[in-house]
Amino acid sequence: AQSVTQPDIHITVSEGASLELRCNYSYGATPYLFWYVQSPGQGLQLLLKYFSGDTLVQGIKGFEAEFKRSQSSFNLRKPSVHWSDAAEYFCAVGSGGSYIPTFGRGTSLIVHP
Amino acid sequence: SQTIHQWPATLVQPVGSPLSLECTVEGTSNPNLYWYRQAAGRGLQLLFYSVGIGQISSEVPQNLSASRPQDRQFILSSKKLLLSDSGFYLCAWEADTKNIQYFGAGTRLSVL
Numbered sequence: 001a002q003s004v005t006q007p008d009i010h011i012t013v014s015e016g017a018s019l020e021l022r023c024n025y026s027y028g029a030t031p032y033l034f035w036y037v038q039s040p041g042q043g044l045q046l047l048l049k050y051f052s053g054d055t056l057v058q059g060i061k062g063f064e065a066e067f068k069r070s071q072s073s074f075n076l077r078k079p080s081v082h083w084s085d086a087a088e089y090f091c092a093v094g095s096g097g098s099y100i101p102t103f104g105r106g107t108s109l110i111v112h113p
Numbered sequence: 114s115q116t117i118h119q120w121p122a123t124l125v126q127p128v129g130s131p132l133s134l135e136c137t138v139e140g141t142s143n144p145n146l147y148w149y150r151q152a153a154g155r156g157l158q159l160l161f162y163s164v165g166i167g168q169i170s171s172e173v174p175q176n177l178s179a180s181r182p183q184d185r186q187f188i189l190s191s192k193k194l195l196l197s198d199s200g201f202y203l204c205a206w207e208a209d210t211k212n213i214q215y216f217g218a219g220t221r222l223s224v225l
Contacts, residue, residue: 032211032212034212034213036216041201041219041221042218042219043119043203043205043216043217043218043219044157044203044205044214044216045216046213046214046215049211049213051211090156090157092212092214094211094212095212096210096211096212097210099212100147100159100162100212101212101214103156103157104156105155105156106155106156106157
């Protein structure tokens, strides 16, 4: 069975600082990987996705993520955080077909001015 | 383009009352549909999913039920709400086999 671990419940950064949110997955084959963002009181919005090919994927809002098979990781990065990036971030893993994607527990990002 | 509508946005219900939350998708056909619950400070808990009209799979035993009377309509129901049913309910749809999910804006349910 597939699983996702987001080891950090909360992350606090200063505005303008770089950001890395960690995501580790467990899956036997090549996974489909996703990052979603959730603003308070809202639904989830897809930031980026990885299916195959280039292991560094670009997403919306200046985010990127890198798939590292050897580490079973798909960490989300942003070089300079804006106050509006404060939100909950979810990593998810799927395998396509009839499988249901699995979501991590989420990481809450707090941005200090 | 595809859109997903979820209502109501906020709901306050007394314990023991019935519940009906509705989710509709526009601009696509035969989507996979999902209901999730999100408790405060916790992740997403998958409640139900549906791959077609009348086809409902339940992930956890609970006080809730789901129905899909039409291709793009997904309803979450309860006959008698419990305090523990409080939470943020999210509907999502998935168009293809790539596992990309698109979420509604959610319903905040408070059971008092």
